[in-house]
Structures are given as structure tokens and as C-alpha cells.
Amino acid sequence: MQELVRALDLRPRRTWRGTKNMIMTVLLGGSVVVVAVPLVLVMVSVFAKGGSILFAHFPKFLTADIPPTRVAGPGMGPAIVGTLMITGMATLIAVPLGVMGAIYLHEYGGQSKFARLVRFMAMVMTGVPSIVMGLFIYVVWTLNFKLQGFGGALALACLMLPIVINASEQMLKLVPHSLREASYALGATKARTVLTIVLPAASSGIVSGSLLAVARAAGETAPLLFTIGATRVLNTSLFHGDDTALSARIFENAKEAVANAQERGWGAALALVLLTFTLTVIARVITAFATRRK
Amino acid sequence: MVVDSAKTPAPTVAKPVVRTNAPSVPEMRPSMVDALMAAPTVYEISNLDVFYGAYKAVRGVNMTIRKNQITAFIGPSGCGKTTVLRCLNRMNDLIPGARIEGSVMYHGVDLYAPDVSATEVRRRIGMVFQKPNPFPKSIYDNIAYGPRINGISDKRRLDEIVEKSLRSAALWDEVKDRLKSSALGMSGGQQQRLCIARTIAVEPEVVLMDEPCSALDPIATARVEDLMRELKEKYTIVIVTHNMQQAARTSDCTAFYTAELDKAGQRFGQLVEFDITAKIFSNPSDIRTENYITGRFG
Numbered sequence: 143m144q145e146l147v148r149a150l151d152l153r154p155r156r157t158w159r160g161t162k163n164m165i166m167t168v169l170l171g172g173s174v175v176v177v178a179v180p181l182v183l184v185m186v187s188v189f190a191k192g193g194s195i196l197f198a199h200f201p202k203f204l205t206a207d208i209p210p211t212r213v214a215g216p217g218m219g220p221a222i223v224g225t226l227m228i229t230g231m232a233t234l235i236a237v238p239l240g241v242m243g244a245i246y247l248h249e250y251g252g253q254s255k256f257a258r259l260v261r262f263m264a265m266v267m268t269g270v271p272s273i274v275m276g277l278f279i280y281v282v283w284t285l286n287f288k289l290q291g292f293g294g295a296l297a298l299a300c301l302m303l304p305i306v307i308n309a310s311e312q313m314l315k316l317v318p319h320s321l322r323e324a325s326y327a328l329g330a331t332k333a334r335t336v337l338t339i340v341l342p343a344a345s346s347g348i349v350s351g352s353l354l355a356v357a358r359a360a361g362e363t364a365p366l367l368f369t370i371g372a373t374r375v376l377n378t379s380l381f382h383g384d385d386t387a388l389s390a391r392i393f394e395n396a397k398e399a400v401a402n403a404q405e406r407g408w409g410a411a412l413a414l415v416l417l418t419f420t421l422t423v424i425a426r427v428i429t430a431f432a433t434r435r436k
Numbered sequence: 437m438v439v440d441s442a443k444t445p446a447p448t449v450a451k452p453v454v455r456t457n458a459p460s461v462p463e464m465r466p467s468m469v470d471a472l473m474a475a476p477t478v479y480e481i482s483n484l485d486v487f488y489g490a491y492k493a494v495r496g497v498n499m500t501i502r503k504n505q506i507t508a509f510i511g512p513s514g515c516g517k518t519t520v521l522r523c524l525n526r527m528n529d530l531i532p533g534a535r536i537e538g539s540v541m542y543h544g545v546d547l548y549a550p551d552v553s554a555t556e557v558r559r560r561i562g563m564v565f566q567k568p569n570p571f572p573k574s575i576y577d578n579i580a581y582g583p584r585i586n587g588i589s590d591k592r593r594l595d596e597i598v599e600k601s602l603r604s605a606a607l608w609d610e611v612k613d614r615l616k617s618s619a620l621g622m623s624g625g626q627q628q629r630l631c632i633a634r635t636i637a638v639e640p641e642v643v644l645m646d647e648p649c650s651a652l653d654p655i656a657t658a659r660v661e662d663l664m665r666e667l668k669e670k671y672t673i674v675i676v677t678h679n680m681q682q683a684a685r686t687s688d689c690t691a692f693y694t695a696e697l698d699k700a701g702q703r704f705g706q707l708v709e710f711d712i713t714a715k716i717f718s719n720p721s722d723i724r725t726e727n728y729i730t731g732r733f734g
Contacts, residue, residue, distance in 0.1 A: 252532070320569040324631070326530060328582040328638055329559030338581070343572055 185415075192412030195405050203409055208374040208391065214402040218410050220376045221391040225417065228291050228370065228387055229360045231380055232298035236359075237352045239299075240306025244348075247307070248314040249336050261311070267304035275300040276365035289371030291385035297365035302355040309351025313344040346429055353425035357418040363389040388414040472688055472712055475502035478642060478672050479524060483538035486519050486528065494519050494705040497538075499691055506664060506673045508683035508713065511693035511728070516705020517676045520693075521644050523547075524674060525561035526554040559586070562640035566647040568627035570619035570634075575602075575611050578619045578630055582638035597637055605633035606663055625656025632663060636671070643667065645675040649682065661686050680729055683713065690716040692725045 154160070196203050199216035206217035243260070251257025279297040287293065317340050325335040341348075371384030372394065388410050395407030479501035486494040494516035501507045501524075509517040519528065526547060528534040540547045547557055570578050579598045588594060598615070602608040607629045611622070619630055628648060635643055645664075649657040664673055664686055677683050683690050691710040695703050709722045720726045 318569070320565060320567060321571060323527065323530065323563075323565065324569045324571065324634075325581070326555075327525065327527065327558055327563035327565075328585060328634065329555055330581075330585050331555050334585060339571055 188408065188411050188415055191405070192408035192410070195409040196412050204413065207376060208386070208406075210374070211395070211398050211403045212400050214405075216406070216409070218388065218391060218406070218413055220373060221386050221388045221410060222413060222417075223376060223378065224291060224370070224385045224387040225360055225389070225414070227378075227380055228294045228366070228385065229298060229356060231292065231295035232302055232359055233352070233356050235295065235299040236302035236306055236355070240303050240352070240355075241310050241348055243303075243307045244310030244314060245336060245341070248311050249332070249340065264304040264307045267300075268308060271364070272297075272301050272362050273364035273367075276368050279365065280368040284369050289369065289384050290382065291370055291377070291380035293369035294366045294385065294387065295380060297369050298359040298362060301362060301365060302359050305355040305358065306352050309355070310344070310348045313347030313351060314340060316347065317343045346431070350425040350429040353421055353428070357421040357425070360418050360421065361389055361414060363393050366390050367393070388417070468714070469712060472502070472505065475505055477501070478503050478543065480541040480544075481520075481523075481538070482541075484520065484523065484540060485537040486516070486523060487533075487535050487537070488531065489533040491702070492704060497707045499707060499710045501672065501674060502689070503672050504668055504670075505688040506668050506675060506686050508687035508690045509674070509676045509693060510678075510680055510683050510690060511705075511708075512695060513678075514703065514705065515693040515695040516707075517691075517693050518646055519705065520707075521646055521674060521676050522563075524642070524644055525558050525563055527558075527563060529554050559638060560640055561642045561644065562635035562638060563644040564628070564631050564635055564646065564648045566650055568624055568631050568651065570622070570627050570630050572618065572620055574616050575619050575622070575630065576615040578634050579637045582634060586638060601633040601637040602630075604636055604663075604667070605629045606659060607633055623656075625652050625659065628652055628656070628660065629663070632660070632667075636667065640671065642672045642674065645673065647676050647678060650678060657682070680717075684717050687713045689713055692716060692720075692722075692728060694724055694728070 195216060199206075203216040203218055204222055205219040208217045208220055209215050243264075247257050247261055251260070276297045279293055279300065283296055284290075284293045321339055321343060322335055325339045326332075330338075366387050366389060370387065370390065372390065373384040373386050377383050377385050391410045392407050392414065395403040395410065398404065398407075477500055479499075481497055481499050481501075484494065484497040485492055497516075497520055509521060511517055522528045523536055523540055524542075524547075528536070536548060542557075542561075546552070571581060573581070576598055579601050580594045583594060583597050588597070599608060599612075602611065607626060610626060611630075619627065622630060628651070632643075632648070649660050652660065661682065664675070667673060675683075675687065689711065690713040692708045693705055694708050695705050697703055709716065709720060709725045711721070716725060717729055720729065
């Protein structure tokens, strides 16, 4: 009887499979570390170098006018206002257009030639370098209307548009077909179905996709270089006179061989990181909130 | 009432067999047959072929669906039951490449005539789907969606409709205290009854049901079946089901479909036999029906 029962040994065995498992675990864990190092270093250096001026002069750093390059001291107010206004205007242009475009592509255009062309162009445009967007707006807008914040907003909108279109179309794709059928079966028209069933169901994804596009645009420098000009005082109009933005200020200050300017540049960098971080957190919270309800 | 034999191969004569697991059905009395046949016609389907692109999925369906009756479609998977059902309120229009030949007359009007709007058709002919598909909205808003489409915005009117529909679907007592909570938090059986309530909230003339109980447990199924029997007093019901017992229990007439291979080797669905349920389950005319309901096939 005894020999019929295998010895009951439940301890882990040393096998080749176990060894492979360990090697792969170490490799994967190692790549996480390698990926994380530059990210952490960037954050650490931005906080270390920008933190001193930002937090030492809080909140004056965020509100005061920008001093002349060689003068020490705080002040990024015009740049923060500029970034918020220019990005805000770009959002007002790009998000409604992008969402409506995505609705057309997914709900109406389908696989028609025109829809496929637009979809393809949107995909290609996501890969176009942002400086090309800046040049394009410089030629068609800035040369005709002088340097102004609105030109920058247009350039950023060009940059955001394909991102919003692609993200929104993906979100519309995720809305189950059964919901559309349920609506049609009650005698709803297509427009009604899209507006009252499909869009609300996709809204959380569209909102977070759009906010990510906003965060991306807020950090862009190249499209603003030829379009908004430069100023050190507050300009609350997008349509009159030179404007400025955080990203443009980082560029301006960092290229100066003056410690005062460079310190202000780091401060601006930290302010920008915090701004985009806030936007990203908002995007995540909205997504999490909306998916929890489902 | 046997199907046009020009379209289907001549049926072999059914020999009497001892049925072991055939569903029990009520005895068929001549008076009952007369009563069923006397009901006014709702749908007259003639020579219906359904295409998906170049593929002819369903061929040569002829049948009559009568008022205030439950008509069941049975048959194995891929035999075209659902496809035919979705022609009855033009849901197939939503599938790219789908089209029909032949005609579907609804109270004498060709549903596929060029001047007929699919949206108007669907306002009169509701549909309940295989998987419960409540909108991601509150229970109240789910029911009120249809009436709102029809332009009813008066709060008291909507309240009445919501209560009445939920009562008809035997759901009111379970949900009356949480009308504002999300419909997605309900159980599967409740969701399906909500979908039925949502369909009858627009007071359709016909309710089409595509395997409404396939995702439900036996208790929820029994409730939906009770509900169907009550609803047929007011509505005409067409139900697709895989469950022969369900067809036998609930329906007045039954259509049996099968999938066949044509000469080119392409699979297609066809209607084999359409008759009073009691006859289909006790004395079918076609051997294929006999084999199916006795469990020798499918």
C-alpha cells in the first residue's frame, strides 16, 4: 500500500523552468529601472534647480512681470497667463473640431473614400514635427496679421487636432454596437442616437484624450517660436501685440549665459511641469470616475 | 400552411415515431385552430431572400404573422431566424451590405418601399435583444428615452409612462425606490425586463424578441414568459428562441428553420415548416421538423 502513494513533497523544485523564470524576472525588473532613471533624474533636476526660485518667491514668481534678462529675481506671470490663454484658445479651436470630425469619421463616414483619406491624414499629421506646424501658421497667418498670441493658438490647434480626432474615434469605437441598436429599435434617428447615447457613453474617454492633447500642446515650444513674438509684460489680448508662454521663456532664458536668467528658466520649467501634471491628473481622475460608474 | 414546396426540397413523409423528449404541448382542438386562423394578419412575408453583400443568407421565406399571437422562430444556429426577425423592423438596414428581395407587407404596406422610413417603422415595431442592453443611464431615463424621442417632455406624463411600463414588465416593485440609480447595477434578468419595459414604453404594435431569455436563469426566464403571455393581449409578439420548450410553452404558431447547403456548397437558411405550435410539436408535416423536435438532430 505504501509504495502506491507518491511521497508527499510540496516544496518548490529546482527546475530549468524555474531558472528561466528568474532570469526573465530580473531582466524585466532591470528594464523598468533603466526606463525610470532618466524620468526620475529629469524630475529631480527640475525640482532642485527650479524649486529654489519658485518656492522662495511664492506666489510672486507666478504673478510678477518678467525682469530683464540679466536682472536677478522672480517673475513669470505673463508667461503663465500666455500659456493658459494660448493653450486655452487652441483647445477651444481643436477640441470641438476634432470631436466633430471623429463623429463624422466613425458614425457617418465609415469606410467611404473621403473618410479613409481624412483618417489617414490625421494619422500622418500626428507624426509631423511641431515646428512644421509653426512654419505653416507663420506663412498663412503671422505674415498677414503680425506676431500675436492667436497665431500661436492656431499652431497649437493644428498640433492638437489629429490627436483629438484619433483619440475620440478610438473612444467612439469602444461604444458597444448594441447600445446603438437599442436606440434605433426605439425609433430614434441617427443624430439623436449619436447625441444622446453614443457621445455620453464615450464622453469620459474623449475628455481625457482631449486633456492629454492639451497637456502636450502646453509644453510645445517650436510652434510658438515664430508666431507669438516675445514680451516681458502682461498681454491679456490674443489679438494685439507680442505674447509669451512658459515654454518660450524656458527657451529664451536657458540660452543666456547668465545665471540669473538660467535660474528663472528652471523656475519656468518647474511651473510648466506642475501645470501639465495638474492637467494629466485631472484627465486621470475624470477617466477613473467615469469608468467606475460603468 | 406548409411552406411553398417549390423553394424547398420535397419533404419526406413523416412516419409516426415514439417521441421520447418532445416538449409537451396542449392538445390541438379544431375550435382553437379556427380561432388562431381568424386573427387579422399583421405581416405577410412572401418570397423573402436576405443578402449580406453577395451572400444570399436566407432564401424563399413565406409566412403570415397574425395579430395578438406569439409567433416563435426555432431552428439550429445559422439558419436565419434572427436574420428574418431583423427584417421585420428593418434592423438589417444597419448592417452594411444587407438587402432583401421579395416583400415584407405590414398591415398591407410594403416595409421596404422607397418612401418608407426605417425610423418610422421602428417606432411602431419594437425589439428586445439577445443580450440585455440597457443604456448607461438611470432606470428612469432608460424607460423615458423612447417617449422623449416621440416628443413627450411633460414630467408627470413621463412619470406615468415609466410606472406603467415597469408595472407591465413586472419590475416596478423591485425598482420603484431606485429609479434614479444606474440601470447597469441591476441583475441580468432585471436588465432584460427593463429592456422589455423600455420597448413597451413607446407603445409599439409589434414586439420582436431575439432570444430574450438566452442570458437568463430559469426563474428569470419564467418571469419573461409570463410577461409575454400578458403582453400578447395588447401586442403581437415574434420571438426567436433556441429553446424548444419555450416555443412550445408560449407560442401560438411556430416557424421551423434549418440551414442547408446549396449546389455551390454555400450554407443558407430556409423556412421548413410554419404551422400552429400544437401541430408542429405533435404532428409535423416535414421529417426535418420531426427530427429536430424529437432531438435526433440539432
